[in-house]
Amino acid sequence: MKSYNLDSFRGIIIAMYSCYDVSGEIDLAAARRLARYYADSGVKGLYVGGSSGEGMLQSVIERKLMLEAVISEVGDELTVIAHVGAPATRDSVELAIHAETIGAHAVSAVPAIYYRLSAPSVEAHWQAIIDSTDLPFIIYHIPQTTGFQLSVGLLSKMAAQEKVIGVKISAESTFELQQFKAAGGEDFLVLNGPDEQYLAGRSIGADGGIGGTYGVMPELFLHIENCYAQGKMAEALKWQFIVNALIVELLSFPSLYGACKAILKLRGYDTGEPRMPLLPVAETDLPRIHALNERILGFAAQVKGEGL
Ligand SMILES: CC(=O)N[C@H](C=O)[C@@H](O)[C@H](O)[C@H](O)CO
């Protein structure tokens, strides 16, 4: 049995976008405002500095600042998971220690990127992070970007440790998700990564999800989760399909994060542009962003009207 409160990690956790000012520097006030917006939306938590959070495009100091802004605003209300993955183990360890010092609820990390690493190397990397704090640790498995295939064997070995409470799986195989759940056991969390498969992942064993597009439509994912929890599968599926059409549109822009940030800006949350090499939305695409935002807001109002 894990001694951590696993329930605080079950549910909808937004992979939060980073906030920059006009010159591209971390914007602390904007980060606090965005975190507040999310806390008021009713989600369970925030995942800071991951893929959507552009942690890999920031310096160690910038990553600390972004996390500090979020924790100071919502650390008492939401579960805050600090993604500390970095190419160098020592940077990850520094970030993990900092996260613990300022009150993060868990740390998480991808395998060290860039080098093609062996499983023992990835294991040692993760172990150094785990050993550096008393915080629970969530593995971040995203082979399509890291190139590292996490085996069920290594997952099982990691999951046997008290501090390793779960895995966020962004691979698109729900079979793999189910195998990880089976290997980890009941008190090991499996968190769904691909937002397009939230309901599929949940149905086959995921305890919740961490996703980037949740950040522009938290109400819709909360609704899918509520429908699922109440056994209303047809309704849950209907909304997953609506969400998927929206995600397909989001993915049609030069960068997904640029599109999501442009939508947030329309709602009064200016988080700046994504960092290069991620592309912002072009001026000529703004009418399409506007229309997409209206559609999402319309669905959010509909869901609110339906209650549950
Ligand atoms: C690479 C990436 O950003 N993955 C996110 C997390 O796993 C997802 O939330 C996607 O943004 C989402 O599923 C859209 O494809």
Ligand SMILES: CC(=O)C(=O)O
């Ligand atoms: C974790 C995740 O979904 C992301 O960082 O985008």
